[in-house]
Amino acid sequence: MKRAVIVLLVLLAILHQDFWFWDRIEPLVFGFIPIGLAYHIGVSMAAGILWAMAVCCCWPMDVDVPDAPFTTQPSTLQPERPR
Amino acid sequence: MSLSSLNPGQTAVLVIALYMVALIALGLLSQLVLRLTVADYFVASRGLGSVMLLMSLIGTTMTAFALIGSSGEAWESGIVVYGKMASWSGIIHAAMYFLIGIKLWAFGKKYGYVTQIQFFRDRFESDRLGLLLFPILVALLVPYILVGVISSGTALQQVTAGAFPDWFKFEDAKLAGAIPYWLGSLVTCVVVLYYISAGGVRGTAWVNALQTVIFLVLGCAMCWTIADRLGGPVNATKMVLDHNPTRLKRDASPQDMEQYQQKLKAWQADPKAAIIKPREPKPASKVEFTTYLFIPLSVAMFPHLFQYWLTARSARKFRLSIIGQPLLIMLIWAPCVMIGIWATSAIYNGQPVIPPDLVDSNKILPIIVKKLASPVLGALLAGGIFAAVMSSMDAQFLSLGSMFTNDIVGHYIGHDRFSDRQLVLIGRVFILVVVALSYLIGLKLQGTRGVFKLGVWCFSGFASLFPVLFAAIYWRRATKAGAYASILAAAGTWFWLFRDAGYGASGEPGRWGLTPVTLIFAASTIALVLVSLVTRPPSPATVEKFFGSSKYAR
Numbered sequence: 001m002k003r004a005v006i007v008l009l010v011l012l013a014i015l016h017q018d019f020w021f022w023d024r025i026e027p028l029v030f031g032f033i034p035i036g037l038a039y040h041i042g043v044s045m046a047a048g049i050l051w052a053m054a055v056c057c058c059w060p061m062d063v064d065v066p067d068a069p070f071t072t073q074p075s076t077l078q079p080e081r082p083r
Numbered sequence: 084m085s086l087s088s089l090n091p092g093q094t095a096v097l098v099i100a101l102y103m104v105a106l107i108a109l110g111l112l113s114q115l116v117l118r119l120t121v122a123d124y125f126v127a128s129r130g131l132g133s134v135m136l137l138m139s140l141i142g143t144t145m146t147a148f149a150l151i152g153s154s155g156e157a158w159e160s161g162i163v164v165y166g167k168m169a170s171w172s173g174i175i176h177a178a179m180y181f182l183i184g185i186k187l188w189a190f191g192k193k194y195g196y197v198t199q200i201q202f203f204r205d206r207f208e209s210d211r212l213g214l215l216l217f218p219i220l221v222a223l224l225v226p227y228i229l230v231g232v233i234s235s236g237t238a239l240q241q242v243t244a245g246a247f248p249d250w251f252k253f254e255d256a257k258l259a260g261a262i263p264y265w266l267g268s269l270v271t272c273v274v275v276l277y278y279i280s281a282g283g284v285r286g287t288a289w290v291n292a293l294q295t296v297i298f299l300v301l302g303c304a305m306c307w308t309i310a311d312r313l314g315g316p317v318n319a320t321k322m323v324l325d326h327n328p329t330r331l332k333r334d335a336s337p338q339d340m341e342q343y344q345q346k347l348k349a350w351q352a353d354p355k356a357a358i359i360k361p362r363e364p365k366p367a368s369k370v371e372f373t374t375y376l377f378i379p380l381s382v383a384m385f386p387h388l389f390q391y392w393l394t395a396r397s398a399r400k401f402r403l404s405i406i407g408q409p410l411l412i413m414l415i416w417a418p419c420v421m422i423g424i425w426a427t428s429a430i431y432n433g434q435p436v437i438p439p440d441l442v443d444s445n446k447i448l449p450i451i452v453k454k455l456a457s458p459v460l461g462a463l464l465a466g467g468i469f470a471a472v473m474s475s476m477d478a479q480f481l482s483l484g485s486m487f488t489n490d491i492v493g494h495y496i497g498h499d500r501f502s503d504r505q506l507v508l509i510g511r512v513f514i515l516v517v518v519a520l521s522y523l524i525g526l527k528l529q530g531t532r533g534v535f536k537l538g539v540w541c542f543s544g545f546a547s548l549f550p551v552l553f554a555a556i557y558w559r560r561a562t563k564a565g566a567y568a569s570i571l572a573a574a575g576t577w578f579w580l581f582r583d584a585g586y587g588a589s590g591e592p593g594r595w596g597l598t599p600v601t602l603i604f605a606a607s608t609i610a611l612v613l614v615s616l617v618t619r620p621p622s623p624a625t626v627e628k629f630f631g632s633s634k635y636a637r
Contacts, residue, residue, distance in 0.1 A: 022369070
């Protein structure tokens with residue numbers, strides 16, 4: 001499933017290049033949205049669906065980490081001083 | 084005095100003033116509720132849930148660029164702007180949250196990072212990397228802040244025209260009595276400065292969530308009202324088909340150019356009869372369209388977004404934000420793009436809605452709202468524009484303070500030498516200095532820069548730092564020298580191309596039809612890979628810390 005989601009996301013990025021609608025206005029979706037814009041609104045919706053699939057099927061299991069106490073000086077490095 | 088006795092400009096001033104008072108009140112309320120610790124001020128004690136995180140992230144990423152910039156750019160170049168920015172952003176922003184956001188959140192939580200620079204210092208084992216990155220990140224945030232400064236001043240000036248004719252005089256009679264640009268920008272900056280000072284990130288998250296709901300609802304209401312005044316959406320689009328059909332597609336054929344010339348001649352011969360001055364067709368470049376994919380990579384490097392990522396209570400709280408990004412971006416951009424396209428050809432009461440001599444595309448949205456909505460609704464819609472402007476400025480201001488406090492003062496002078504309150508105060512003073520500088524630049528640039536082009540330059544700079552970030556997380560062989568080379572290559576190429584483009588006056592593709600970001604991104608990536616491969620790999624301890632295994636380290 002993870003592989004399928006990745007393939008679909010790559011496919012969506014390719015389909016984003018809708019050169020076939022480059023010179024077209026019609027059909028006007030709902031009578032007022034030119035096809036070139038309606039297509040890309042569709043791309044946005046498809047992206048929402050695909051990312052929902054990614055969240056469900058490809059969520060990394062090891063990412064939630066235990067709480068660490070808050071500190072404003074996390075770096076293990078110390079400022080370099082001129083020698 | 085009743086509401087009906089106010090003129091439209093005064094109504095707009097009243098509604099916007101009430102809105103700003105409400106924001107200040109919310110800031111005060113959060114100040115009462117919050118403990119003013121550094122953890123609460125800078126990362127809301129890492130306690131935000133899914134809905135608050137989504138609303139804060141959308142409010143932060145959808146700026147004046149998304150409302151005023153998108154409608155202005157649609158007016159200038161047509162529907163292509165949606166495909167270039169909004170649908171690419173829908174795919175890529177979510178990818179950045181998924182691939183970068185949750186990883187950085189995990190590192191932040193595990194090692195206590197508050198800023199990007201803290202992460203980079205540790206990952207690349209270099210203290211001085213912070214000294215290189217800090218001025219670059221601040222310098223890139225300035226044009227982003229400018230987008231808000233310019234938009235708020237312009238919008239307030241347009242929607243309040245006629246409010247106080249005795250107080251504010253203008254050469255342009257149509258603007259007589261308007262709140263001047265300098266005052267509008269100043270008030271916006273002061274209000275944002277106040278409420279972030281009061282509540283820090285947690286207070287700002289509350290305000291942002293409220294503002295996101297406001298501009299989402301009012302954005303849709305704005306589109307509906309404008310369409311209604313133009314005789315419905317079908318009629319509004321028909322006017323574009325009649326006068327500027329190339330704004331409804333991405334190409335312009337020789338016949339389109341011929342028709343444009345004929346319509347222009349007719350308009351020049353008798354402007355009153357032709358009503359609409361035709362706009363020159365602007366065929367889009369397919370290469371440019373494709374290479375705009377690099378622009379949304381910038382979100383991964385926004386310091387203010389990094390700060391919001393850290394506020395999540397757990398990695399799972401990112402899920403709603405990942406799914407919601409493409410859909411909410413669509414809900415915000417699609418109406419604004421339609422408004423921009425309709426604006427090219429809109430006729431109301433037999434008159435063009437947009438003056439034919441208008442050059443400044445930043446004024447499109449405020450003008451159309453002012454002319455087509457009732458005074459109260461127009462003022463509310465203007466409030467929606469301000470919500471978008473301020474919900475981004477606040478996060479940018481906070482991240483400036485956070486970086487200065489933690490990466491410079493705390494790191495080089497020592498956190499132990501200051502109390503929490505002193506650190507917060509130091510952050511505020513630095514924010515004030517940068518905002519004052521941005522405000523002065525904004526005054527200087529009035530009417531000379533489109534917020535869309537300025538925004539694209541800013542995003543190009545942040546996107547060019549993406550290779551370093553991606554490599555820091557996913558390429559264990561990425562080295563300190565590679566990171567320096569990549570950052571210097573990105574900064575150098577960006578500045579060279581930015582200067583070539585008249586410091587943001589132009590956002591057009593410069594070389595070989597490519598967007599500038601493509602070249603900068605390529606320079607940054609090549610430098611990173613080549614230099615990393617020929618320099619000493621990171622220590623096993625660092626590889627172990629960030630990758631869990633030192634398999635590839637020597």
